[in-house]
Amino acid sequence: MARLVMKFGGTSVADIDRIRNVAHHVRREVEAGHEVAVVVSAMSGKTNELVGWCRAAAPLHDAREYDAVVASGEQVTSGLLAITLEGIGINARSWQGWQLPILTSNAHGSARILDINGAELIKRFKERKEVAVISGFQGVHKDTGRITTLGRGGSDTSAVAIAAAIQADRCDIYTDVDGVYTTDPRVVPRARRMDRIAFEEMLEFASLGAKVLQVRSVELGMLHKVKIFVRSSFDKPEDIDPHGTPPGTLICDEEDIVEQQTVTGIAFSKDEAQISVRHVPDKPGVAAAIFGPLAEASINVDMIVQNVSADGATTDLTFTVPSADFQRSVDVLNKSKAAIGFDHIDGSIDVAKVSVIGIGMRSHAGVAADAFKALAGRGVNIRAITTSEIKFSVLIDAAYTELAVRTLHSLYGLDK
Ligand code: ADP
Ligand code: ASP
Ligand code: MG
8 A cells, every 4th residue: 555646737637527537547546555645736727817817907916816816726626526536436525725734935926835734634544545635736824824826837846745744655747748758748759758867857857947847846856755756647547557657757866867868858948038238337246236136126037148348348248037027127127227337228038048958967078069069050049058067058049949959859869
């Protein structure tokens, strides 16, 4: 007997038929003798619709009310799955974040989980053989008692945090792909599924745009040593051998990877915007004058490139921000124009960041140089570059994203 968390994403619970399919997956594990906590997302598209309604009601709205609205998608699917499970003879009860409770910080819209009380769930596994069906994505602020949400894609984080709280043997993330691929399989059909990927690499994948797992879920998994397995909910429940190993990807420690490649995969993100501040004085304190006000406005700056000035007087400074923060960033900088002393700002939201990831890069030189050559050969212009120990990223025109990803995917021998 094992204790399992089974998490199902939006496409896996998109309608009543799919919820019925999920119920059969749950029944399979219950019949194999396991204790099961299920975490569900909202039906696919639902959260976008709810976010859209908040914006339509008032572009600048109170984040506490945003959370009250957007958390509702998961309330519906948890109740529906509990009903469906009961309908096929499985004891089940739904739980909202505030009912367990899942206590969080008060950063509404992107709250962090602080504590989860798993005792009642475990008691019910033992006493009633009851499946817990938990609404993902939501929690409750520990002091105010108000509903919070964990940021987009947050049900993954709910699932891993619950797995840690109930000491689950495994956290299965069921989604619309059967594992983590060398790049998004929707963009590169020749992408390969990985049997295993190290936590460190998965963190980079997630933070650089591969939305298959929310970044925070990987961090929590690494911290609490949760065994996370990404697999498909579209496999037929009756075709799965309860004693075999289904197709999927295990997120594990670096030591558990047998054959480490230099490059593991390619991630990309189109949610970036480029800002160039032109003709700033080339003197101490200018970077602080630019990035200080942005930090105060809680705008996350990512890539930064500063030229060495040719005339010793002025230079240009280029950086990226999330595209949703583009206009706000420009406004913030214009407000500080006198203090910074720049000439003008230009920028673009039609850019993308393409990243190459691999722990093996720590011990291999020239990996990035190969990429620059290959991209140049395809006529892809690079606007900015950043590197770190196990990844490097290039900023390019968004129109070239797919071409760049495919080029790099074949360059590093990742094609099937
Ligand atoms: P869910 O609704 O189940 O949470 P998501 O849409 O959040 O699913 O995440 C799954 C999607 O992530 C896939 O459909 C795929 O297009 C995308 N994806 C991006 N990069 C990768 C990758 N490297 N491996 C697998 N999927 C990826
Ligand atoms: N429903 C939420 C979202 O779309 C959470 C999730 O799916 O993980 O972001
Ligand atoms: Mg997701």
